[in-house]
Amino acid sequence: MINIYNHKIIELKIQKKKLKFKKKKNRNKKKYYTCSMIPYPSGKLHIGHLRNYIINDILFRYYNMKKYNTLMFMSWDSFGLPAENAAINYNITPYKWIKKNIKYMKKQILNFDLSINWKKEFSTCKKEYYKWNQWLFLLMFKKKLIYIKKKYVNWDPKDNTVLANEQIINGRGWRSNIKVKKKKIRMYYINILKYANELLFYLKKYLLKWPNKIKIMQKNWIGKNIVYNIIFNIHKKNNYKNIFNIKIKNIYLINFINFFLINKNNYIYKNIYKNKIKKYFNRNIFFNKIYLKNPLFNNKIEILYILNKYNKKNKNLFYINKNKKFIKKNYLLFKNNIIKDKLYFYSKYNNLKKIFLKNIIFYNLKKKKLCNLKTKFKLHNWGISRQRYWGTPIPLLNCYKCKNIFYKKKILILPKNLIPNGYINPLKNNKKFLKTKCFKCKNFIKKETDTMDTFVDSSWYFIKYIFISNNFFLFNKYFMPINKYIGGIEHSILHLLYSRFFTKVIRDLKLININEPFLNLLIQGIVLNNTYYILSNKNNKKIYINCNKIIIKNKNIIKKNIIIGKIQKMSKSKKNGINPQYYINKYGIDIIKLFIIFSSPIEKKLIWKHKNIKGCKNFLFNLWNFYNLNKNKFKIYFFKKNKKKIIYYYKLNKFFKKINNNYKEINYNTIVSYFMKILNIFKKKIKNNIKFNTILIKITLIFFKLLYPIIPYIIRELWSKLNFNKFYNNIENINWPNISNFKNNKIKIIVQVNGKFKFIFKTIKNTNLNLIKKKITNNKKIKYYINNKKNIKKIIFIKNKILNFII
Template structure:
């Protein structure tokens, strides 16, 4: 019997895949992961994300959709800049070395990545388009310059947007933010707020991500009553209610000029709360202990609401209600005072003012010298002669990395020169996979970008991503001690160090490298293990003890396939073969693939295989039925363990891996 050798088999299959990717079907399905910063090494936390992506792509291939993984590199930003300073190497060289190392690891894992569409944000071809988009938005007044108070990170020495400040600290440095006044570039967001809220309803996103966006946008619809008036005896109408007026188990009402009316020792009244053409009423007691804070009155909900139609008619008939809107969501600041980023393509001339660099002179590149931080320190870069003949200055701010990460995914599918993109879909990407921590940063900014590009007639879809999957984290031990109030992480244990389970991260020195597991158990075993350990949206603590079980299962399936295709029987027909249980499991597996319950898919596949093992091969017809069911098993295993399943079809001389449409068989 041929033994399963994962090292040889996976290497052969990967070489074959490298040459053979083609679009075979009419329909397309776009499924991608958030592109990573090229830090130099993948840990198993990254691999979990990309395995989810690859499983969905391969599953959609089984359903006869063109769907391959796309990959890119979020190469600009502080990590690369700081690493280049530490190791005394130009950021571009540092990034490209890291990309080479990470690509080797990705190929070893068998991901169905179409490398022809690869993106690198620090490549001049990419930021030529990035600068072109800036020009487009600036010309159409979606980007403006304004002097104002901004969040200044004293460690990273740059401005941060409101979304990048978490509990008063910088999102990367974790250092207290200072408020500083300076000129900044902003993307105009306020005109888009209603659409940002409205279209959240049509998205298949995790509930808490949608909730985070709504809370961050912090938009309220108010019904204002012209004057605070007395309608019936002991009945009052008040000014305002939020869209969701229950806040921290309290209700918020703006009383405006009516505060004095309530500022008595004790009043018993009935209030009508007006919200979205509905009126809710309830009784409450107000006494002098009420705290009036900025004209907002807070009280606990203490009874059931009910609807009164006649009162609504009365109010609107008397034209006493005006709708107005308030929100605290500020425009998006996009300029940063650093070197390693896309330079903002503007020139400042004392005579001519501020104007865009001509399209023919783009891309406008960062200088290649080392460690220019910030860009304004480079005199040769910023000095330029204006068309009027005077010496002028190039803009020395660079674009925030969230600017390019808000639209990069378009380039995977359209190598555009900014002609109109016809998608014929409501959503640009069908499935998008990444961390929940990006709900108020990258995901929100991408939605803003798509809406602006739609208004400018460059794209015709409503939203960037229909389905968002937020994968759970893989937690691992960290060892650290505190020095001057800051955590210092180490990868070695010391009895004086503190121990905590945290998200895998290079900075926390608790990442687990995949290479040793690929060598020992194989990429398929690692992929299966990462999916089997927990539902894809749940965290789990790293424990590699169960990976051997996945390897054994693959070996058993391999050996069984070799056995049944060599097996011979003299009896032609036997009617004892029952497939009812197997048919039910097949339907269950497909249902769980659709629901992205990959841990349950693996459990069901193991159950399916155990049923096959129990069948006695007593005749030719039973053997043929077992072969059919084995082929279905291999098809259903294919998205999770692609190397082994692909290879076994080859050695068993089956002409086409998809010659039987398993989805029709399972209906």
């Protein structure tokens, strides 16, 4: 065994062997499919990426040791604007940029010795993957789930492409951060609204283990509203004519209507009484003697005209009473045919609860045929076509005679050798790609130059992992749905919503028999770090500096003019992403893994502080030194029951139980703290020169098994050097310890003298009276009461409860 812990020697030695888990999958066993959200190969991995993969790796190793059928894969979401924009900047093809980044990022991941099955690796920009995007597109087009329409869309002037409503944040593009414009364009839309009710229904019924935050976000995004379309009649010359529809979200408001306030946008103002408005009482409100008939009570409802300027400036609410005086109260604003605010006036239905009130009013109006129900959603149909080059080509022909017809060949291949210029889609100028013959009318026609939204690529990739021989019709359905899906909160709406939608579409195509793709969702907290910047001389704008190049000594930055900014999420724009390779070379993989897990709970934010790595480093050094110094005491014995050993064993078993429960609940940070306590107990026992060869081996076996999922390198080395390989399997293939079977046999016996309580004696359950007598009579506390053993006249002993000395 190496005397001093050297991570480089240990890591090189184990990496040469290459970890191999058992490949045989027994269908009678339970399965556990863990999956990390697919990464974009943007250049370098930072700690935020690795945190995700380390959590996945621990879950994989834990369930693999519990003899579940486990899966862990990795792939690359390679299409999209970042690659195309980088290609414009560097004057290269997007494919070259992506290929280079994947190579570098894969090296970084391989250094961490994660349990990834690289045989299933794929990139979404390769035809082996995106041909299935096109296949799904055509099936959805046949079933009229995809349609073509000219609409005003959200246009990003910087990226020269369309953005979905979900990709706009505060009126700006989610990537470019530039104000979005409206532009009328011919687009392809997916009818996601067809599945809106189902998406909401399964959110409540099926996804019980999802975080409530995420479910609320999805529910609000879909935004289902029931609108009551009520027919009002306009009173004109003592006759109620001109039927007029009003949409009310809360039907019980009709019970409280006393009058309406309207503005210039209103139908009544524009078409009926535009020129007949008379001025009364106030410059801002006009009374015009126009009435609506209340369909519930048949009373007149007065209409008031309010200026638009008054709406914007003054937020006070008024209504006019019988004496025509203004009183500050709630009013019912009637703008664009939708009633928004609430009124509280007297009515015969006032005492009823809202639920009953809604049902009664709707029933009465429906009888008169004056009310209809309509459901509305905030969610809009998904516009999937993008006017950019780097994406999945839409497999349709544009033939003006035959209209749109399906592409003749199976795959519409995207040329990889084009360099975009940022102004025109290079596919429009590529004759080889564009020109083809229509297989119906045989005229020369152009192919579709729009590409699919990249969210299509990431909406079903987790099914591609379980393909058999790259075939959608042959995949391992046994592993679906995913047991644990791991990712960041930034993907909680778009990615998760589209993944759920695509799963339902694939189910309806009878290719899969599940309703939801993810049983359980684990949202990891973001990783934060300090930002550093310089103010430019011209505009005083912040120019961010790479945090990896900052040198700090005695809490001061060596270079001048560099300002320490706020602690923010690690990102490329702020240049505060930590490159883990430096810390891996310095401290080793196990120490960095331990630090990432120990620093904070998984669901919470992690603030990067490299000084805290020292605590994890000390723990691993102490672990190594303890077993290195005491390696001669590790001789393999059969576990024989010895009372001293058993007492020592059960002290540690409490910690083992807690660790086992925390693994189930994924509270990894508390697990590490228990490991540290156990190691301290080991040290104390060794200092007291107590020889527990067999029990120490037994406890060490359990200890190593519990440690292995988090720090596999050092445990594999210790396992082999202590000769555990000879008597047990390799640590990779060994079973998880069955801690639940170990019961604590420790009990408390009340010791009395002449029936009076003296003290409590702790011992093992069902211990003989003779052994208890020997220990107790030699005890200092009892000697005070019993001078000689001859003075004891009688001993009353109730097994496992009371021991009474009668003198």
